[in-house]
Amino acid sequence: MMNQAPARALISRRAFEQNIDVVRRHTDAQLMAIVKANGYGHGVELIAQWAWEAGIDWLGLAQIDEALALRQTHTHGHILAWIYAPGANFQRAIEQNIDLSVGAQWAIEEISAAARASGRPARIHIKVDTGMTRGGFDVAELPGVFEQVKKLAEAGIVEIVGLWSHLSCADDPVSDAVTDQQVERFEQARACAQQAGVTIPLCHLAASAGILWHPKTHYDMVRPGIVLYGLSPNPARATGTDLGLEATMTLEADIILTREVPAGVGVSYGHTFVTDRPTRLAVVPVGYADGISRHASNNLSVNANGHQAPIRGVVCMDQFVAEAPDAQAGDTVVLFGPADRGFLTADDWAQKTDTINYEIFCNLGPRIVRIPVD
Numbered sequence: 001m002m003n004q005a006p007a008r009a010l011i012s013r014r015a016f017e018q019n020i021d022v023v024r025r026h027t028d029a030q031l032m033a034i035v036k037a038n039g040y041g042h043g044v045e046l047i048a049q050w051a052w053e054a055g056i057d058w059l060g061l062a063q064i065d066e067a068l069a070l071r072q073t074h075t076h077g078h079i080l081a082w083i084y085a086p087g088a089n090f091q092r093a094i095e096q097n098i099d100l101s102v103g104a105q106w107a108i109e110e111i112s113a114a115a116r117a118s119g120r121p122a123r124i125h126i127k128v129d130t131g132m133t134r135g136g137f138d139v140a141e142l143p144g145v146f147e148q149v150k151k152l153a154e155a156g157i158v159e160i161v162g163l164w165s166h167l168s169c170a171d172d173p174v175s176d177a178v179t180d181q182q183v184e185r186f187e188q189a190r191a192c193a194q195q196a197g198v199t200i201p202l203c204h205l206a207a208s209a210g211i212l213w214h215p216k217t218h219y220d221m222v223r224p225g226i227v228l229y230g231l232s233p234n235p236a237r238a239t240g241t242d243l244g245l246e247a248t249m250t251l252e253a254d255i256i257l258t259r260e261v262p263a264g265v266g267v268s269y270g271h272t273f274v275t276d277r278p279t280r281l282a283v284v285p286v287g288y289a290d291g292i293s294r295h296a297s298n299n300l301s302v303n304a305n306g307h308q309a310p311i312r313g314v315v316c317m318d319q320f321v322a323e324a325p326d327a328q329a330g331d332t333v334v335l336f337g338p339a340d341r342g343f344l345t346a347d348d349w350a351q352k353t354d355t356i357n358y359e360i361f362c363n364l365g366p367r368i369v370r371i372p373v374d
């Protein structure tokens with residue numbers, strides 16, 4: 001395939017499907033594939049389609065606009081969105097068959113008004129805060145909430161689809177007590193629904209870490225994100241390889257120029273690297289505008305023809321320089337990819353740039369083309 005883009009993310013269908021199998025081996029619950037933030041940078045339409053073809057009929061995205069954009073091409077299956085502010089276009093979401101999380105009194109009011117206007121019920125998932133201390137109703141508010149939504153459901157204004165929450169410390173082996181407490185509060189929330197005579201078709205609590213390490217959090221549906229992309233939610237606890245996962249993305253770029261410079265030459269802005277001997281340098285056409293952290297400057301390397309080529313000087317907006325003794329213009333370098341091919345991994349990049357693998361993916365910008373492989 002001819003491609004003009006000098007930097008590409010190769011997205012492996014085989015790896016993605018292998019990762020789904022790993023999740024399925026951990027749980028019998030239904031799966032909601034989390035594809036927010038452009039499918040964790042992998043390309044949301046591609047990932048949504050592959051998930052559907054693998055039998056996953058629930059997708060989760062954060063913002064309503066992300067959900068609406070995906071709905072244009074992904075006309076089948078369920079989509080849940082949970083991030084919005086007052087004044088959002090709930091009517092459009094309802095008409096496009098987007099399920100909505102509801103975790104605030106104002107949201108009940110705005111969403112039921114939109115449902116009345118659109119003449120069809122809003123499909124809602126009631127969000128309870130079990131200990132994340134972020135979004136959702138407190139357990140203490142739930143009796144009133146259930147009473148209210150029960151009436152709305154009886155009037156055909158809402159359809160109660162789910163009750164859900166999110167775990168705060170499920171990846172941390174020394175925080176089991178926190179997860180236990182969250183499960184306990186989730187149980188209280190379920191009991192509240194039952195007391196109010198509200199039937200909840202789908203209870204869901206677990207993301208990747210809950211799936212892997214807390215079976216009692218699985219309930220009816222689980223919401224895997226990072227594991228589908230082949231990375232561990234806590235590589236210090238177990239790496240992706242330990243878990244049987246394979247990185248879904250390989251990030252590569254084509255060298256645009258090589259040059260030989262003598263000793264004593266400063267490289268890139270600020271000359272933070274100065275050669276100490278004659279050196280062959282290669283210019284790699286990705287930079288911080290593409291999500292390559294400036295913390296990679298003089299700190300990480302890329303794989304050029306099977307060797308690690310260290311980044312020299314600072315990462316610029318659109319390019320950086322690496323020391324690559326045997327490279328030519330047009331050679332492809334790999335920044336990160338599957339661990340078993342001798343590449344650095346997104347975990348390596350995260351560790352060296354002081355972040356988590358999730359952020360390495362989400363930061364990747366639109367100039368990097370996503371190409372399906374395998």
Ligand SMILES: *Cc1c(COP(=O)(O)O)cnc(C)c1O
Nearest residue numbers: 034166207208223224225226233
């Ligand atoms: C992002 C997100 C997930 C997926 O989390 P992972 O740790 O990537 O599995 C699940 N649920 C909610 C509510 C999220 O925001």
